[in-house]
Amino acid sequence: MMNRQISYRGFEIHVQLTEVAPDMYSVTFQITGHNVGRLSTDGAIVTVQHGPFTMRWAYLVAEIAGQAAIDVLIGPEA
Template identity: 40%
Template sequence: MQRTLNYRGLDIYIELRPTSKDMFEPWLRIDGATRDAGTAAFGTLIKVRGGPYSRRWAYFVAEIAGQTSIDLILCPEG
């Protein structure tokens, strides 16, 4: 299952991988025109910690993790 969200001009690609009945591990990738050479998150699928989750929670946790990552990439000083 896949979903792509736009946040602050960058895309958060979320992929859910099933682990058991109705449980999923969320993975995310950040894509966009702005690329910081020192940021490994761009274009790389990253497993979100703490799973597995129900489908609804997996999408929610991945979305928040992606938004937080983008906030840190774009505004590292606060």
């Protein structure tokens, strides 16, 4: 498994890749920070659909999905 942590607007997006075939990965992400944690619904581990992906695409798709989820939680930037 490969992990990456990305900071965005005061939150952390935790991305985890799991190799499912040679050079192909399934990917999950979790948002933490502020009042969001592992035990809250908002901090749930989310599986990115329509994979598997190459490593670069897996990280990109998870980062964009995590950023979109944070934007929904706290609203658009001013």
